[in-house]
Amino acid sequence: MTYHTKNQPARILIVDDFISNIQILANMLKPHGYDIEFATTGEEAIDWVQQEPFDLVLLDIMMPEMDGFEVCKKLKENDETKNIPIIFVTAKTDESSIQKGFQVGAVDYIVKPYRESELVERVKTHVTLERQRKELIKTNQAKDRLFSIIGHDLKNPMSNIFGFIKLLKENYKAFDDEKKQKYLHYLFESAKSNLELLEELLEWSRTQTNNKPFRPGLYPVSELIDNALHIMNETAQNKEITIETILNYTGEVYCDKAMINTVLRNLLGNAIKFSHPESSITLKTSAQNNLVKFEVIDQGLGMSKENQQKLFHIDQHVSTLGTNEEKGTGLGLILCKEFIHRHNGQIWVESELNKGSNFSFTLKMRESNKK
Structure with a gap:
């Protein structure tokens, strides 16, 4: 299951067969920065949770066809959804209902009509605990x-x-x-x-x-490219690989020079490793609006869709020998992801088995938060 990072808004699913009840809860929680979704039936709720990551579910008990107890039970029986915290929000206050709610796996119980301050604090507590649990797993x-x-x-x-x-x-x-x-x-x-x-x-x-340390400044793209080529040219020459450049943008980018040198070095090193001798690699830049796109394109081994999904994740292991049986750990790509995310940029790969790969990342032309 995909996890949201701690920097993204917590996602909460509200499940109630009355839209008015959903609106009340949403109005109380949205000002606190939560990303709210809703479902009006048990089946819809289960579909939502199985397809999308949520940090918390607020679940009504009394619903037609499938009540909240059954929804909770089904979610707890599924390995992919069993750890998502569920709070029952209901008018049922009898002891047997409360006891049953905890027995099927709920972490808390909030009684209608809601007291806003209590609701907000309980939600905050369980969202925080869930975020901490996910961070601990990572x-x-x-x-x-x-x-x-x-x-x-x-x-x-x-x-x-x-x-x-x-x-x-x-x-x-x-x-x-x-x-x-x-x-x-x-x-x-x-x-x-x-x-x-x-x-x-x-x-x-x-x-x-x-x-x-993160020390960003304005640096010419041509300088970053020249530094990377100076370091990697000998490695490429040893495999008789040519590195071609298509620089459609040569102006400045706002970046930490040392970090981006590491990113370019790693991406070029990977391209060389998985390229066939006497082939070529293309290093390309382009610009649109305030973003500069860097691309490292090879015609080498490529990779399957399955392996593409494992890249950039420290908990996933992708072990593929280079064309000269060069070994690697994949840690370099993890570093690339960390450094590009420090710049609020994006990094991704497009690849086809036996046809090559295109690793791309984006940087900003200038500091966006300058006052």
């Missing part, structure tokens, strides 16, 4: 993924380095110069891979602890 998923990267992707290259050093140490005099160069090359590539991964891990950890 944090745990990120931690598990991070440990997986450290335990697997960092350990294996270190084992290779140790193995090659041991081999050279024990057989140095017996090996000819060609074999020594071969093993030294393996050592270099393994050490380089480890260093890149460590740098990505450190960068990502800084973003998670808010220790990564």
Whole structure:
């Protein structure tokens, strides 16, 4: 199920067969910044919750065809919806109804007619708890993924380095110069891979602890592109890959230069990794209104729809070898997403298996919050 982030308005579903009751609740809650949806039947409510993410459901008990108890029970039986908090809002005040409400899974009970201050505070409490629960799940998923990267992707290259050093140490005099160069090359590539991964891990950890400074300013697009090409050209040349540029916009963008250099370097590195030798990559810019769009387009391996949906998520693992069997962790794309979102931009991919990929992101031409 998709989760809304803590920066987005909390979504509340109001379920009542009387529109007037829905309007009363909505009028009380909308001034507090909630995103309100409604359903007038139990079936409609279940459909809504199964298709869209909600932080809270306000549920009437007395409804025709399917009452609130049955709706609550069905939602709690579904693994995808069972954790959504449900508050019964009803005129039924007898003890057996209240007891049954908690038995089927409700977290609270509000009696009609509503006292606005009480309703608002109870909703706020349960929305806050639900947001905290979702953030905890995301944090745990990120931690598990991070440990997986450290335990697997960092350990294996270190084992290779140790193995090659041991081999050279024990057989140095017996090996000819060609074999020594071969093993030294393996050592270099393994050490380089480890260093890149460590740098990505450190960068990502800084973003998670808010220790990564954000220093935006106005920089020419041509300067950002030149910096990225200067770093990545040698890697491209090693695979005989040509990087072409189509710069329809070369003016300034408002960005943190170091962050955007990291984004461009990662996207170009991925494009090189998954491109066939002697092919080409296109780096393109364009502008519309106040937005500048950057595109990194390759003609390489591409990816399935399933893998595209897993990208940019720390809790999802996509493991695909490059055309020269280059390895990666996907952590670079997580960094790209973090950095672009710090700029209030968007990043996405369009790809087709065996035909290539187009990674795009947007930046603003100027600071939008300047007073």
